[in-house]
Amino acid sequence: xxISEAARVSVPDDREPDYVIAASxxxxxxxxxxxxxxxxxxxxDAHGDAVPGLASNHGVFHRDTRHLSHYFLTIEGVRPLLLxxxxxxxxxxxxxxxxxxxxxAAEGVAEILHDLIHIRRSRFLYRSTCHECISxxxxxxxxxxxxxxxxxxxxxxxxxxVRGATRLRRxxxxxxxxxxxxxxxxxxxxxxxxxxxxxxxxPAPTTLSGGHALxxxxxxxxxxxxxxxxxxxxxxxxxxxxxxxxxxALRLSRxxxxxxxxxxxxxxxxxxHFNDALRRATSDLNILVTDTPEGSYPxxxxxxxxxxxxxxxxxTAFQTLWMDPCIARGVLLxxxxxxxxxxxxxxxxxxxxxxxxxxxxxxxxxxxxxxxRYYGSVDSTPLFVMLAGAHLERTGDLDTARLxxxxxxxxxxxxxxxxxxxxxGFVEYGRMRGDGLVNQGWKDSHDSVFHADGSLARGPIxxxxxxxxxxxxxxxxxxxxxxxxxxxxxSAFEVRAERLKTAFDAAFFDAALGTYVLALDGxxxxxxxxxxxxxxxxxxxxxxxxxAEAVVAQLMCNSSFTGWGVRTLASTEARYNPMSYHxxxxxxxxxxxxxxxxxxxxxRAEVARIFEGLFRAAIYFDLRRLPELFCGFTRQxxxxxxxxPVACAPQAWAAAAPxxxxxxxxxxxxxxxxxxxxxxxxxxxxxxxxxVLRGLRLGEDGIDVKIQRAGTSAAxxxxxxxxxxxxxxxx
Numbered sequence: 001x002x003i004s005e006a007a008r009v010s011v012p013d014d015r016e017p018d019y020v021i022a023a024s025x026x027x028x029x030x031x032x033x034x035x036x037x038x039x040x041x042x043x044x045d046a047h048g049d050a051v052p053g054l055a056s057n058h059g060v061f062h063r064d065t066r067h068l069s070h071y072f073l074t075i076e077g078v079r080p081l082l083l084x085x086x087x088x089x090x091x092x093x094x095x096x097x098x099x100x101x102x103x104x105a106a107e108g109v110a111e112i113l114h115d116l117i118h119i120r121r122s123r124f125l126y127r128s129t130c131h132e133c134i135s136x137x138x139x140x141x142x143x144x145x146x147x148x149x150x151x152x153x154x155x156x157x158x159x160x161x162v163r164g165a166t167r168l169r170r171x172x173x174x175x176x177x178x179x180x181x182x183x184x185x186x187x188x189x190x191x192x193x194x195x196x197x198x199x200x201x202x203p204a205p206t207t208l209s210g211g212h213a214l215x216x217x218x219x220x221x222x223x224x225x226x227x228x229x230x231x232x233x234x235x236x237x238x239x240x241x242x243x244x245x246x247x248x249a250l251r252l253s254r255x256x257x258x259x260x261x262x263x264x265x266x267x268x269x270x271x272x273h274f275n276d277a278l279r280r281a282t283s284d285l286n287i288l289v290t291d292t293p294e295g296s297y298p299x300x301x302x303x304x305x306x307x308x309x310x311x312x313x314x315x316t317a318f319q320t321l322w323m324d325p326c327i328a329r330g331v332l333l334x335x336x337x338x339x340x341x342x343x344x345x346x347x348x349x350x351x352x353x354x355x356x357x358x359x360x361x362x363x364x365x366x367x368x369x370x371x372x373r374y375y376g377s378v379d380s381t382p383l384f385v386m387l388a389g390a391h392l393e394r395t396g397d398l399d400t401a402r403l404x405x406x407x408x409x410x411x412x413x414x415x416x417x418x419x420x421x422x423x424x425g426f427v428e429y430g431r432m433r434g435d436g437l438v439n440q441g442w443k444d445s446h447d448s449v450f451h452a453d454g455s456l457a458r459g460p461i462x463x464x465x466x467x468x469x470x471x472x473x474x475x476x477x478x479x480x481x482x483x484x485x486x487x488x489x490x491s492a493f494e495v496r497a498e499r500l501k502t503a504f505d506a507a508f509f510d511a512a513l514g515t516y517v518l519a520l521d522g523x524x525x526x527x528x529x530x531x532x533x534x535x536x537x538x539x540x541x542x543x544x545x546x547x548a549e550a551v552v553a554q555l556m557c558n559s560s561f562t563g564w565g566v567r568t569l570a571s572t573e574a575r576y577n578p579m580s581y582h583x584x585x586x587x588x589x590x591x592x593x594x595x596x597x598x599x600x601x602x603x604r605a606e607v608a609r610i611f612e613g614l615f616r617a618a619i620y621f622d623l624r625r626l627p628e629l630f631c632g633f634t635r636q637x638x639x640x641x642x643x644x645p646v647a648c649a650p651q652a653w654a655a656a657a658p659x660x661x662x663x664x665x666x667x668x669x670x671x672x673x674x675x676x677x678x679x680x681x682x683x684x685x686x687x688x689x690x691x692v693l694r695g696l697r698l699g700e701d702g703i704d705v706k707i708q709r710a711g712t713s714a715a716x717x718x719x720x721x722x723x724x725x726x727x728x729x730x731x
Contacts, residue, residue: 538597
């Protein structure tokens with residue numbers, strides 16, 4: 001274990017350092033309001049404040065460091081009353097409307113009754129800066145002198161500290177540097193880095209200190225005064241870019257979001273609740289997407305995973321490929337640029353392996369956590385090859401395929417040379433550093449892979465879904481190779497795929513269990529546990545048709561399907577807990593991948609059940625936003641789903657889940673050679689009567705399609721055609 005002598009993370013000896021997120025406070029209780037732009041995100045409460053102790057994750061974060069930990073507004077020394085709090089439909093701004101409570105009369109000051117002073121806080125993030133405009137309006141018939149105050153602080157905590165890690169030593173907080181309208185808060189890290197938060201106020205406060213700004217406002221009857229605050233995050237190198245005024249920065253921020261939205265297919269339905277949920281989902285994706293030198297890349301989620309994750313981005317790209325292939329291209333090129341090229345046990349890296357996670361905070365820089373540039377993911381590499389093939393099939397973009405081909409070959413080399421650790425033909429994982437992730441599939445909790453009696457599996461572990469991804473990777477590589485004129489390599493890849501499929505069926509299907517086992521442990525003993533992982537064999541196509549029916553029956557039975565979605569673990573299993581992270585909860589992305597697999601094998605009714613369950617769940621969540629996960633309790637009449645206390649929201653692959661479900665329902669695909677959009681046995685869920693898809697694109701050309709319910713199927717018509725794009729419907 002490589003830990004700096006300067007600073008250590010305290011991990012008890014009797015448990016794995018699985019980097020769980022401490023649940024000292026439920027986000028449900030604090031009504032979090034989140035904003036994000038590129039490498040900066042913020043979490044506030046409904047008032048627009050960041051309140052220490054109320055929720056551990058409040059504040060403004062930049063590159064895995066909390067640059068503002070306390071931010072609290074008062075009027076005449078007390079907290080205003082909350083009127084409303086909302087994030088715009090496009091996620092551009094947070095707006096909080098507040099008013100004064102009854103303010104007692106002080107000597108020489110008249111009493112102010114409640115609801116006479118209106119305060120509107122409007123806030124957004126852009127280019128590592130949190131911009132805020134506060135408008136204060138006097139609705140009294142008398143003039144009022146109001147003391148409006150803002151207290152603030154920056155603890156410069158590493159994100160992993162905020163998540164619950166304990167550090168024995170920290171760097172040094174510098175004394176605040178206070179000017180007339182500016183405060184600079186700084187921290188010298190143990191990694192040698194200097195991190196700074198610059199607060200600027202316009203107009204200058206009446207009084208200003210290192211943690212407090214006071215404004216004495218003279219408001220005539222009907223009068224308004226406007227204040228502008230700016231919180232700028234600076235890292236190792238001071239930010240020399242020109243500072244933008246509030247309104248100009250807001251225009252640029254919204255323009256960025258509009259540009260991202262404009263390139264994607266637009267969806268409008270007959271159900272306004274669905275429209276609201278889908279609008280929120282696409283808006284969440286737009287803010288999570290971050291511009292990298294290689295293109296658009298969706299960060300995984302706010303607050304804990306607002307950074308590059310390989311697996312999350314690859315799956316998000318799969319889910320959004322039909323409507324915005326630019327995301328997939330950006331993900332592929334960025335991951336190719338960061339593919340491992342050497343053996344590095346400290347990073348769980350091997351040649352050809354695809355990135356798992358990148359972190360920029362002090363703890364990562366010091367090696368206190370292993371995630372500075374970490375490759376401890378067994379599934380990112382085959383998913384990368386799968387997505388490369390899917391992107392070529394969707395777009396016909398041979399130039400990008402040629403560009404990616406060396407990385408695809410390197411990834412296949414990793415699968416052969418390093419992924420198959422014992423030469424049995426299956427890909428296994430096992431960490432190389434003691435504090436790395438013990439489980440390296442998408443269910444990466446320390447207790448997520450176990451045997452029927454509940455005992456934890458010992459590695460190296462071969463997960464069921466990973467073998468499916470590897471099978472699909474060989475097939476995808478074969479398809480790319482054929483398009484590149486490499487027929488010999490393509491044939492060899494196809495042979496490997498079929499060989500794996502045969503071996504997989506023999507080793508993983510359990511007739512008594514009625515489905516595929518979760519995994520094979522290091523002694524090749526099957527983990528005879530019913531999980532949602534088996535559903536991913538439908539997504540990858542490794543399941544034979546006769547096995548698929550049994551898998552579907554298990555996924556959709558009462559022990560697995562809650563009414564809201566498929567549980568990660570069936571209620572019959574030893575470690576089942578509907579409130580756990582991976583052992584009984586419901587994950588929207590997991591269900592979306594299962595639904596895509598169900599559609600592949602023709603199980604349309606089951607797709608509709610999952611779609612309906614997740615749609616109804618979304619209605620109950622704040623802002624109609626599907627969270628990272630929710631508890632796996634059985635659906636009850638007239639009651640919503642049970643929230644998971646520290647689920648990320650927004651989360652990229654959760655936001656993209658409804659889009660993948662829509663594709664699965666419609667059987668939507670693309671035939672680039674024939675220049676047409678295809679619909680294979682399209683159906684409509686019960687909650688939709690009609691649907692319009694605008695801007696289904698093939699290159700620069702596009703088509704707008706209307707889908708209308710027609711009994712148990714759907715009728716399609718072309719509304720508009722741009723260029724030579726056809727439509728094909730398979731009944």
